[in-house]
Amino acid sequence: MSLLNTYENMQKQAAEQQEMSERVEVLNKFASLAAEELEAQYPGSWTKEDQYKLAAALIELAVAQEEQETEQQAKVAELCESAKIFAQEVWNNLEAIAAQNQ
Amino acid sequence: MTLKEILSMSQSDSAEAAFVNSLNAGNEKVAEPVIVDNEAEKVAQIDEEGRIFARAFIDELDKIAASKLEKMALNAPPFGLTPITPNSMVNNQVNPAVQLSVREDARGPEVDKVNAIITSLLQDITLPATKTYVHQKEQVMPAAPSPVMGQQGTVMEAAQAAEEAAAVKEEMARHASLDNSDVVAALYRDIFNS
Numbered sequence: 001m002s003l004l005n006t007y008e009n010m011q012k013q014a015a016e017q018q019e020m021s022e023r024v025e026v027l028n029k030f031a032s033l034a035a036e037e038l039e040a041q042y043p044g045s046w047t048k049e050d051q052y053k054l055a056a057a058l059i060e061l062a063v064a065q066e067e068q069e070t071e072q073q074a075k076v077a078e079l080c081e082s083a084k085i086f087a088q089e090v091w092n093n094l095e096a097i098a099a100q101n102q
Numbered sequence: 103m104t105l106k107e108i109l110s111m112s113q114s115d116s117a118e119a120a121f122v123n124s125l126n127a128g129n130e131k132v133a134e135p136v137i138v139d140n141e142a143e144k145v146a147q148i149d150e151e152g153r154i155f156a157r158a159f160i161d162e163l164d165k166i167a168a169s170k171l172e173k174m175a176l177n178a179p180p181f182g183l184t185p186i187t188p189n190s191m192v193n194n195q196v197n198p199a200v201q202l203s204v205r206e207d208a209r210g211p212e213v214d215k216v217n218a219i220i221t222s223l224l225q226d227i228t229l230p231a232t233k234t235y236v237h238q239k240e241q242v243m244p245a246a247p248s249p250v251m252g253q254q255g256t257v258m259e260a261a262q263a264a265e266e267a268a269a270v271k272e273e274m275a276r277h278a279s280l281d282n283s284d285v286v287a288a289l290y291r292d293i294f295n296s
Contacts, residue, residue, distance in 0.1 A: 080158040087160075
């Protein structure tokens with residue numbers, strides 16, 4: 001194996017490691033949140049399975065919210081873009097009318 | 103068949119009249135507005151979209167107007183080139199109120215910027231003064247140092263307490279991460295390896 005291949009493999013592994021650690025960090029946050037919530041609601045009487053279920057539900061909810069937010073942002077951006085074009089056209093027409101009147 | 107005859111038929115009890123009446127009834131049914139359950143939601147959504155559109159529209163018009171004004175200001179001749187005549191001195195004595203208004207308009211953004219900076223600086227200065235010991239219901243306020251206790255002892259005790267608190271926090275974090283590890287592993291397996 002050439003040195004270049006070794007270098008590329010190392011880069012790939014590092015990127016994978018980074019991605020994995022980021023994922024684990026996010027999952028850990030959700031797991032901690034679930035544990036905190038369960039402890040607050042049912043102190044001392046919850047299991048790991050409950051924690052897993054709640055964390056999974058929270059992740060699902062977060063993903064759905066993010067998707068909805070992205071969709072809404074796209075819609076708002078589209079509306080703003082239309083409004084800008086509309087405003088530019090209105091301004092151009094007003095200028096043209098003013099020029100004609102002069 | 104004339105219109106009069108059709109009308110008279112619809113008022114009689116014949117089979118044709120029944121047919122015409124049923125047709126009319128059918129038409130009336132079609133003309134009825136169809137009530138949609140989520141009609142209010144749709145209206146609200148359209149209203150929201152209209153507001154966003156209107157706001158973006160006005161913003162864009164403001165921007166265009168501002169840029170046009172800026173260009174006009176840049177293209178305006180400098181004051182030094184205006185010929186000074188005896189009458190111009192008189193003509194320059196315009197209404198002070200109008201002059202002030204124009205100056206305010208021209209320097210408005212700058213003045214606003216300066217005011218914003220001053221406000222932010224003042225806020226920064228007053229920040230420590232406005233800090234209050236607002237605390238949660240169950241939060242324990244730090245006890246005031248006893249006058250009998252020396253300053254050295256207080257500092258040492260505080261340092262020791264901080265060290266202990268940090269150790270406890272670290273232990274709790276380690277414990278929490280250890281506890282979560284199996285749940286995190288299961289979540290990882292189900293979400294990313296499925």
